[in-house]
Amino acid sequence: MEAEGEIETPNGNVEAKVMCFYRRRDISSSLIMLADKHQNGHGGTWDLCGGFKKLLKSQDTSGGTPMIEGVTSEASQQGALEEDESDSEGGEVGGGASIITPTGETLSPPERHQLRHRELFLSRQIETLPATHIRGKCTVTLLNETELLLAYLNKDDTFFYSLVYDPQQKTLLADKGEIRVGSRFQADTAALLKEGETDGRNLEELESLVWTPCHGLNDRQIDQFLVMSRSVGTFARALDCSSSVKQPSLHMSAAAASRDVTLFHAMDTLHKHSYDISKALCSLIPATGPVLCRDEMEEWSASEANLFEEALEKYGKDFNDIRQDFLPWKTLKNIIEYYYMWKTTDRYVQQKRVKAVEAESKLKQVYIPN
DSSP states (O other), X not given: OEEEEEEEOTTSOEEEEEEXXXXXXXXXXXXXXXXXXXXHHTXXXXXXXXXXXXXXXXXXXXXXXXXXXXXXXHHHHHHHHHHHHHHHTTOOXXXXXXXXXXXXXXXXXXXXXXXXXXXXEEEEEEEEEEGGGOOOOOEEEEOOTTSOTHHHHSSTTEEEEEEEEETTTTEEEEXXXXXXXXXXXXXOXXXXXXXXXXXXXXXXXXXXXXXXXXXXXXXXXXXXXXXHHHHHHHHHHHHOHXXXXXXXSHHHHHHHHTSHHHHHHHHHHHHHTTTOHHHHHHHHSOTTOOXXXXXXXXXXXXXXXXXXXXXXXXXXXXHHHHHHHTOTTSOXXXXXXXXXXXXXXXXXXXXXXXXXXXXXXXXXXOOOOO
């Protein structure tokens, strides 16, 4: 269990709010097999510790069927599962070959056995227990495949998790905070074309160039163009009725017109007109009126901003739940974009300060007599 906070009861006793973790032995064998299959299918690290093992060498040299790197048969899967169960019940560590991990480590069977007991399964279950039940401190972290597996064995009371267990629904899910780091998440680099060789790819499916430094303008000319684009944005807000309500003063309108969305649109317009400033300026002021660019920070109303902060307090950065329960008329893209802009505001800084003060006032230490 992981402590979430301490509560002092009216009678002076201290209770701790804790988040529950489960061991492999606490979860049904069918779920454990599915978990091992999931990790193996996605190239996970845990398949090196249990479940579907990748045996690079077999100790059986009697001419039997060789072990093949990759997914094993159903019989092998069941055998691996039975070995896991026997290990968790405190039986002897079975034999078997040493394995080599992607990080170059060699794990012996005893080390593999020990790693099984370092894996936990996170749950969203919160319980309140008397502080006298606390017997010590441990560290539980999200499995990081870039770290050496032996690092978990070399540290006392250090555990890891990669899946979330729901004790009510009896399900296992990948943690939403999973860090997608590793060789399998890297893009494949295309081979360099030889001189005179034609590119056989469909160029329409490739990225589009949106800016190039190879133009005839200097930095001063570009800066002057951006100043003019901000002026156009300020004037557009003066003509827009909805903007005049949200930005009632000239100073606020000018500040809103200086946001990134205006500058990015101006630079994109300049690029589309081959860096011809006069043509780009004419494009910013068409016959229908000056172009008005607004980002999520300006589009949202005060009531929507309050709803977002309330949802963030309840769900954290679970943007899908925030959208479903609080802001269903917003797209997921809108909410995520607004979140990162909101983090740049004074309101966010003030909330961080308030939370820091609250954290300082919380109970820091509990003395538990033997």
